[in-house]
Amino acid sequence: MTRYLLKGGTVATSVQGSNEARVFRADVLIEGDTIARIEENIVPAAGVEVIDCKDKWITPGFVDTHRHVFMTILRGTQCDWLLTEYIVKMSWANCLARSIQGTMTPEEVAIGTLAGLLEALHNGVTTILDHYHAAHTPEHAEAALKATIDSGARVVWAPARQSPPTRLLPFPEWSNDAQSIEWQRAKIKEWGSADGGKLRPDGRVTLGLAYDIWNWESAMAQHQEFLAYARANNVKTITAHVVKGPQILRWRDAGLLGPDVVFSHCNALTDCPALDDERWKALKDSGAAIGSTPEDELGMAHGNPVALDALQRGVKCGLGVDCLSINSGDILTQMRFALQWARGHDHERIHLNKETLPFKNKYSSADAFRLGTLGGAEALNLAHLIGTVEAGKRADLLIFDANSVNLGGVEDPIQGVVFHASSEDIETVFVDGEIVKKDRKLVRDWAPVVKELKQRGEDIRKRWPAEVLEERWKQWYDTNGAPRF
Known part of the structure; x- marks a missing residue:
């Protein structure tokens, strides 16, 4: 010892x-x-x-409650994209018009994952909730998991319950989702049965689940069954994106909310009026948490960050980096963005309403520090450990x-x-x-990692030159410039 x-x-x-x-x-x-x-x-x-x-x-150590780790392989290539642009160019894929993500190999997601977790450790981020949404095949999933275990970081590894769309226009369809569900169920049972969901013997890597489904209303019973299955197989953390939609109340009404749920972003809650307070109440009463990513949210048009609102309301909340291809990899930056955004927004309201200037700032450095450490641990139900x-x-x-x-x-x-x-x-x-x-x-030798990272990243950029991505993006608009989706 x-x-x-x-x-x-x-x-x-x-x-x-x-x-x-x-x-x-x-x-x-x-x-x-x-x-x-x-x-x-x-x-x-x-x-x-x-x-x-x-x-x-x-x-x-800092705690990250929402990060797509594998995207480190494309670091610095997507920093000027909006969220809609990112979805079309990066995430959505099919057999005819595949996106960047849809053509990535298991080896590419593996090196992106390893490099991204080593970057996190270098930046003092010791715990990460990895929303891994490139698990298109069992081989992709296992490659990312192996890299995660090998990194030495503390990770809640949450592969996504999703499949690539089979049609992109006029709106995406997922006709082959049944096949994806079959192998993903089998893998969840396999991973969850190994030492109670511990994916590394010392417990540093544990099993989570990312659950973003587009056809939410049409198959509620299926969602309820799948999430019950995941929980029964030692999935300790379930995470999902919530930006502007009504998902919080859908999850509540379906009986799916609980202390094991972490919703990323939740920008619809910014300064929400009394009429919408039931969403905050649903989060607090259920013990569900928010993973706020202020740098990403402000830059990609998600909406305004809610981290300090959550802290004031007693809702569990931590910070996150989100996309490593776009944003900084450290929580220091997220603490500053969260704190200064909340202060500036509060000051703007005071000036617009011609109120008396405050005697002191409403939010403090201690608030931001808490979000980046203990707040994140609470969001992941790990405050008893870290x-x-x-x-x-x-x-x-x-x-x-x-x-x-x-x-x-x-x-x-x-x-x-x-x-x-x-x-x-x-x-x-x-x-x-x-x-x-x-x-x-870093104790680990970085040189061979960055060598492979750069080579495989260059391979992806050759497959997807900027002009091809831009042309594909333009296909999503009609002649009047309105989006087709």
């Missing part, structure tokens, strides 16, 4: 059961995968590796260099992390007590 003593550092953590944060000096003893003690002046026993944490901050620096919890920890160029002179670690820190300031990352980043570098 490995043992580490983080000596003389400053601990910064949210507090379970409140929206407060704590900052205090202490030593942190790690034994195996667990935080064993947090006290001042711990005397190291024989066999304990001491890590000098003077002028260092010790925080929980999300705070507490004795008895798993050792998913970060060590920041408070003397770095970015952080030197910062007094408050909470404000420092939320507003000033970057991945270069994270010296050490622990997952389950294992060091996965040391001296600001």
